[in-house]
Amino acid sequence: MRITQIEPIPVRVPLKAGLTTKTAHGEHIDSPYVIVRIHTDTDLVGLGEATVAPRWSGETSRGCVAAIEELIAPALIGADPTQINSLRAIMDKEIKLNPFTKAAVEMGLWDLAGKAAGVPVYxxxxxxxxxxxxxxxxxxxxxxxxxxxxxxxxxxxxxxxxxxxxxxxxxxxxxxxxxxxxxxxxxxxxxxxxxxxxxxxxxxxxxxxxxxxxxxxxxxxxxxxxxxxxxxxxxxxxxxxxxxxxxxxxxxxxxxxxxxxxxxxxxxxxxxxxxxxxxxxxxxxxxxxxxxxxxxxxxxxxxxxxxxxxxxxxxxxxxxxxxxxxxxxxxxxxxxxxxxxxxxxxxxxVPEGPGLGVELDEDQLAHWRDKTGSET
Ligand SMILES: [Mg+2]
Missing domain, CATH: 3.20.20.120 (Enolase-like C-terminal domain)
Structure with a gap:
């Protein structure tokens, strides 16, 4: 199995009315996050999610998309996604810090490794x-x-x-x-x-x-x-x-x-x-x-x-x-x-299916996709 494409998808999902939250870092009203799909030369697709928040890790959704498109994807395309230890080292060499962005890609690798082996990630x-x-x-x-x-x-x-x-x-x-x-x-x-x-x-x-x-x-x-x-x-x-x-x-x-x-x-x-x-x-x-x-x-x-x-x-x-x-x-x-x-x-x-055990709902993804490309 080889990675053919790493696709970052910016989304913006609001918190439910009455459940927006407030901490010493500020208010959390909506979530401009990035869903990651890792495509392969098989029919398996790996899923990840970057819960980026500038006040938390310094990452933004546009920054996450750019880091994946410009640095991480070019370094990982063609690689075997089940070689997670090696691919982590490559990501760390390509870009410092950016933990939520790297985590999203690594989640997708674990998802693929589990799906390929037919077992849950745990x-x-x-x-x-x-x-x-x-x-x-x-x-x-x-x-x-x-x-x-x-x-x-x-x-x-x-x-x-x-x-x-x-x-x-x-x-x-x-x-x-x-x-x-x-x-x-x-x-x-x-x-x-x-x-x-x-x-x-x-x-x-x-x-x-x-x-x-x-x-x-x-x-x-x-x-x-x-x-x-x-x-x-x-x-x-x-x-x-x-x-x-x-x-x-x-x-x-x-x-x-x-x-x-x-x-x-x-x-x-x-x-x-x-x-x-x-x-x-x-x-x-x-x-x-x-x-x-x-x-x-x-x-x-x-x-x-x-x-x-x-x-x-x-x-x-x-x-x-x-x-x-x-x-x-x-x-x-x-x-x-x-x-x-x-x-x-x-x-x-914990979900019991192979890999992370979850599948994206394409209708929800289309509905909550962040088409503005802008940060607030
Ligand atoms: Mg805390």
Whole structure:
């Protein structure tokens, strides 16, 4: 099997009314992402998804399309798509960083490798250690009434774990967490995600104030630039610290591990440049005595499927203790799949078909295709 074409397709899918979200990085209203199709000289096609967001990784959808068309595709056309280790090295040589773009292409390679072998991707990753993946839903950094109504909506549906976004205004953050804990009751685990929104001083003041609300974890309380300060915060609080923005690359993971700065590494294929890179980072986390938790950039169907295969295969991604953000399709108007993934309210299931186990819905793809070619 040889690669004949790598086709990047820009799409723009809005979040559902009432489910647009807000964090210390800004508001998420719609998703200008890129679907990737890898064509071969057989009838097999590999699928990938780049959940690019300029404020997150520095990538844009037009940049992703250009990187694929001008650099990655010319280097990969003619190659055997099942030689994933070699093709990763070629991509890394062609273009630095750009993790979400590389992840989309690498997803397509894994999809093809699985389809060619007739097995799900999790089988290629060493087999399945869990067949259901506990998930959590995210309450954005809204005012108290809106946050409460969102939490009630999720809990009424049957959600068993929540993450509350904070990091904009410390007093409002505290009120929001307190209010969500009140509606959730004592048994629903609740974590917070600060998205780098607090200074070190603010984080030092806030974490003790949050301890009475029984926090499952505190994600990225401060900026990613200072593992030593993150380690000091971790020493000073009983709340487990999760590193998200601090861990994009393998070198980032080494720095966080070496500083003993986190109990939990938030991981997912997009952020690290693919499934293999996610596994590498989890090996570093394991050596540091930390566990993983599946994070998210609010993926559509293909990106979520890739996350599900990694979550199903990696024993050290501890979704039973720290439920996964395997939730992107629930927030979007469309997932672009023929058959949607089984997601929520308590668990997600990994697709069972060969490869990633998902197929694109051509009507949805045509409808949500971004024909403007413009960024907002
Ligand atoms: Mg996060």
């Amino acid at each position: 089988q290629l990753l060493g087999g399945q250690v869990r067949d259901e993946i506990p998930i959590k839903m995210v309450v954005g950094a809204f005012d108290v009434p809106q946050a409460v109504s969102l939490a009630e909506r999720f809990l009424d549906w049957g959600v068993r774990c929540l993450k509350v976004k904070v990091g904009l205004d410390p007093e409002m953050d505290l009120q929001r967490v307190k209010a969500v804990r009140e509606v959730a009751g004592p048994t629903i685990p609740i974590g917070i995600d600060v998205n780098c929104g607090w200074s070190l001083d603010t984080a030092r003041r806030m974490l003790p104030k949050l301890e009475p609300y029984d926090m499952l974890f505190a994600e990225q309380p401060i900026s990613p630039d200072d593992p030593t300060s993150l380690a000091q915060l971790r020493e000073a609080t009983q709340i487990p610290i999760m590193a998200d923005e601090s861990v994009f690359t393998l070198a980032d993971a080494w720095l966080i591990a070496n500083a003993r700065a986190a109990d939990i590494f938030s991981v997912y294929p997009g952020k690290h440049g693919g499934l293999s890179a996610t596994l590498e980072i989890m090996h570093v986390a394991k050596a540091a005595g930390a566990v993983g938790s599946i994070g998210s950039n609010l993926e559509l169907g293909v990106g979520s499927a890739a996350m599900a295969h990694v979550a199903a295969a990696m024993p050290t991604i501890d979704s039973e203790t720290y439920p996964a953000d395997l939730i992107g399709p629930l927030y979007h108007e469309a997932d672009l799949l023929q058959t949607s993934l089984t997601l929520g309210p308590e668990v997600a299931r």
